[in-house]
Amino acid sequence: MTEGTGGTAKEAAPASGTVHWIGAGLSTGSGLAALCDTADRVRLWHRTEERAADALAALGLTGRAEPRAYTLAALAADLAPGDVVVSMLPAPEHAPLLATAIERRAHFACSSYVSDAVLDQVPAAEAEGLTVLTEAGLDPGIDHLFAHSLIARAERAVGVDTAATYTLTSYCGGIPAVPNDFKYRFSWAPAGVLNALRAPARYIEDGAETTAARPWEATRPHVIDGETFEAYPNRDSVPFLRQYALPAAWKPRTFVRGTLRLDGWRTAWAPVFAELERGDDERIAALARELAATYPTTEADRDRVVLAVSL
Template sequence: MKHVLLFGAGKSATCLIDYLLANAPKYKWHLTVVDSDLLLIKSKIGKSYYASPAAIDIKDQAERQKLIQETDLVISLLPPHLHITIAKDCLKFKKNLLTASYIDPEISKLAKDIEDANLLFMYEMGLDPGIDHMSAMKLIHSIEKKGGQIFSFKSYCGGLVSPDSNDNPWEYKISWNARNVVLAGSSGAIYREKGKIKELGYKQLFDHNKTVNIPGLGKLAFYPNRDSLNYIDLYNLQNIPTFMRATLRYPDFCEGWNALIKLGLTKDADKFDTSNLSFLKWSTRAVKMDKSLTIEDNMANFLGVTGKSKVIKQLKFLGIFSEELINLGDKNDAEILQHVLENQLRMEPHDKDMIVMLHEIDFERRDLNTKMQSYMIVQGEDNLRTAMAKTVGLPLGILAKMVLLDKVDLKGLHIPVLPSIYNPVLKELEEHDIRFEEIFD
C-alpha cells in the first residue's frame, strides 16, 4: 500500500482529502494528514480506514522528517513560507512533492538538485496558479498548432461570493486564507500592454478599476497581478505586445478596498499595542477629525465621498467605527484587518462561494483577426466544500493519483504547462463540473 502525506488541513484541503479518500479503496493507498490542530484533521478525514491524523508542530524536525521518510508522495498546503522546509526534507529523503503555491527564489535555487535526484517537484498546481496555467496553455498550444499568431493574452481569476450568498455591502466573503486576501496587491503590479511595460503601485491598483463582462454574471472589476511578465517565457509568448494576468472582484469590493488603503489599514509593518486602542481610533488615525461632524462625515471628507456613499456603508459594516477595544496584543495593521475580515466577512454554514476564470486571447490566422474568450464558473457546495477548495484541491489530487500510478514521466522543478500534465488533469476536472466554455468574436 502506497502512502500519501498531506501537510495542512485548512480551508483548501477539504476537497483534496475527499478526493484522495474516495480513490483510496480502488488504488490501495493510505493518507496521513498533518496539522497542528488534531480536531481539524479529524473533522476532515472522519473515520476513514484509509486515513490517519498526525498532529505535530511543523517546526519539530524529528517528527516531520520521520513522517516524510515513511511516505511515497508529499503534498503541501502549508503557508508559502513553510514550503521550503518541506522541500528540503523531500530532497533529502528523495520524495516527490506537489504544492499549489508559487515557485519562489528559494526553491528555484534547488532546481538542479531536484533534477539530479530524479525527483518531481510540481509547484503552482492549484487554481491560480494551476488551472489558469493548464487551461491557458491548452488554448495557446491549440492556436499555435493551427498556425495562429497570438498578439494579446489576458487572464483573469477571482474567488468571489456566489450571487445567492451576496448579502453584504462588500460583495465578498472569506473562502480562503484571510492573510492572503489582506496582502493581495500590496506589491503592486507589472505587465505588458501594447508593447509597453506598465507598472502600478499598490495605491493605484484599486483606484478606478476597469471591468470585464462575464457571460451570465455581468461586469466584474479586475486589478493586475503582482508580476505578469514572469510568465511570458513560461508561456512561450516572448514577442507578444499585450500580456496580463489579473484578479477579479465585484466592483464594490475594489472601491471599499481602495478606502482601506487610503486609511493605512492594510500595512504589514511594525506591530503596536492594541490593548487600549479602539477600532475607531485605529481606523481614523489618518483622518483629521472635526468634532462638529459625525464619524461618517469625517471619514467621507477624508476619502472624498459623501457620508451616505456605499464606501461608508462598507466601512461601518466592518465595525471599525466602534469604540470597542481591539485588545489583540501586539499586532500590525494587516493583522488587525485580517481579524476584522475573518469576523465580519466570514462564510456562514449556508453560504456558497464562486470561482470565475476568464482568458481573453486575440490572435491572427490566415489574415483574420479573432478574439477568443474562454471562461469557467464554479459554484461551491457550502462553506466547507467551497469552489475554492474544489479548484485548489482537485488538480493536486488528480496529479497525485497520476504520480502514484506511475503515469507521470517528468522530473525536476515544474509548473503544469506541459500537455502530458494539463490534458489528463483538465479532462478529469470536467468530470467534477470544472470546465471552460468558449466564445469567438
Template sequence: MARIHWLGAGLSSVPGIRRLIQEGRTITLWNRTVAKAERAVNGLEGDFDVKAFSLDALAEAVQGGDVVVSMLPATMHIAVAELCLDKGVNFVSSSYISPEMSALGDKAKAANLVFVNEVGLDPGLDHLLAHLLMADYKGSAAFDASNSHDFRSYCGGFPAIANDFRYKFSWSPLGVLKALKSPAQSILGGDVVQTQKPWDAIADFEVTFPSGSETFQSYPNRDSLPFLDDYGFDKDWNMNTFVRGTLRLNGWSDAWADIFNFVENEIAGPDGEEKLTELSEELWNNHSYDEGEPDRVVLVVDMKASKDGRAVWHKSYALDARGNDDASAMARLVSIPVSLAIEAVLDGKMEAGVQAAPSNPAIIENWFAELSKYGDDFHLTDNLV
C-alpha cells in the first residue's frame, strides 16, 4: 500500500494529519523534533509511525507510488521535490508554485508523477471558488468576453473576538512584517497597478454572509496577474478589476498606523533586520493568541460582469469559519484541503505534472462536502437576485 510521508508537524498540519489517520490511510509523520510529532497524533490508533526528519532518512524510506507532503518552509520544497523525482514518488505542498517548481513540470510528467501545490486555504480554497464561479459564468446566458469584468478574491485570519489591535498572531510576526514590504500587482480600473506598500492601497470591502453584511479592509497581495490565465480569463476579455489580496478587520489600518510608519521609515540601513526582529518579538509578546482563544478566517471570491454600466451577472462565495477546541480555523482550512489533495493523488484523480488546486467541479464539490463535516460551509450569493 502506498504510504503518505508528511513532513512537518506544525500547528497548520495537525488537523490534516489526524484526518488521514482516522480515514485509515498509511502515514509516516516526519519532524525534526519527534516529541512534537508524537503530540500531533496523541490518542490516535491506526497505521502510522513517527520519525526524525532528514532528507537522507526520507530518501531511504520512500518507495515508488508514495506521496511526500512538504509542510516545511517554502525554501525546502525544491530539494524535497527533486528527491521525489529521483525516487519516483508524488509530491504535495500548500505553497505557491515557484518558478523552480514549475521548471520540474516536464520531468514530473515524463515520470508520470503528480506534483500538486497551492492546495491549502490561500492559495487553495480560493482557487476552487474561482473555478466554480468561472464555470458558472461561462455557462450562463450573460457570458460575453466584451463585458466589463470585476474579479476579487480576498482572505484573512484574525481573532474571533475583535480586539483593539484588530489582529493576533499564531506564530512569529516577522513574516507578516516582511510581507508589509512586499510589492503587489493587480488590475484596477482597467489598468495594471503596482502597489509598493499595502497601506497605499487599503480599501473597504463589504462581504455578504447568511447572517448579514460586514465591512472589512482589503489590499492587493503578491502578483495577481498570473492567475488570470489559471482561472480561464482569456487575453481578449475586458478586465476592469482583477485582484487577489488580504482581508483585515475594519479599523485595522488605524490600529496599525504606528507599525506602518516604523516599517516605512525606521528599518532602513544595516541594522534594519535587527529592528524588525525586535518589533516582531514585541508584537508576539503583546498580541499572540491566548491558550484556547478562537480565531476566525474569512474567505470571499466575488465576480461581476457588466454591460453598458449595468451588472448582468454577479455572484460571490463567502466562508466565515471559527476555531474550536480541536483546532484553529486557520490550521483546519490549510491542512484538511491538503489531506484531500493527497487522497486525490492516491486515488488517481490528478494528472501527472506540476499543478495547482484542481478545477474539476466534481472534485471540488467532494472537497466541499468533506469540509462541511467540520462546519466549514461556502455560501453562494447571487447579487442580482
C-alpha cells in the first residue's frame, strides 16, 4: 500500500525497471527469483560482492541479477529516479534505507511492520510521487487481505448496523514439515525469533485489553482442520481494530494476531524461555547462534507455513 497523508503529492514517479534487493538472508528466495523474471534489471546487495554472487549461485540465479557489495553510500551512488528498493534487512535498518531512497527518488518496499520512523517519512515520499510499501509479506501482508475479505463477507451477512460481538483471530507460523524434538527449525534470523518473544503482546480477550509480558505464557491450543497447534499473541494487536475498520456496532470479544507453533513447542522451549526471562542480551545473542547451528533449516528439510484467519 502507499502510505498517504492527505497532502499534495506529485504524480507517481515512473518506474525505471531496476530493482535493488538489499540483503540475502534466509528469507531471500522465490521473491528474488520472481523479480528476475519480471524486472528489467535486478541488483542483489549483500555484505560483499562475493557473498552476493554466492547467494545468486545457491538460488540458481547467476547471470540473472548483478551482485553488489552493500553499504548505504554505495547504494545511494547507484540509485536512479524510479528505481525500486526492496529491503530484506532487519527492521531497524529500514528507516535510513528509506531516507536514502527518497533522496534519490526511488520507491521502497519491505515486508516488515510499519514503524514510526518509516511512517514519519511518508509525507516526504508522497511529495516526490514515491510509493512506500510495507507489511507486504505473508504475515504481515496476506493475513491482512484474508481479514478484510472475511470482514466484508460478514458485513454482507450480518449488516454493519446490527449489534453483534465477534472473535477475530489471525495466526501464522513457519514450522518444520517433519517435527523434531525442538518443535522448530530456524528458517529466518534466529535473533529475530528470540527478540520477538521478548516484546510484550497486547490483544483483546473477554472483551477487554490484555497484555502478556511474556507472550509464551499466553500460549493456547488452536485446532486447524483437526490438527492441534499451539498459538500465542504476538506484538500489539489492538491498533488493527482501527486498521481493519470493523463496524462500530460490532464489539470484539476476542481480537488477537499471533504466532502458530507445533503442539509441544512450549514444553520443548522451556530452557529458552528461562534464558529470555533472565534478560542477558549477550547470552541471548549467543543462544540465538547456538540454536541456529543446532536446528537449522537445511536443503533436506521442508518448511511448512500455516496461516489461519478466522472471524
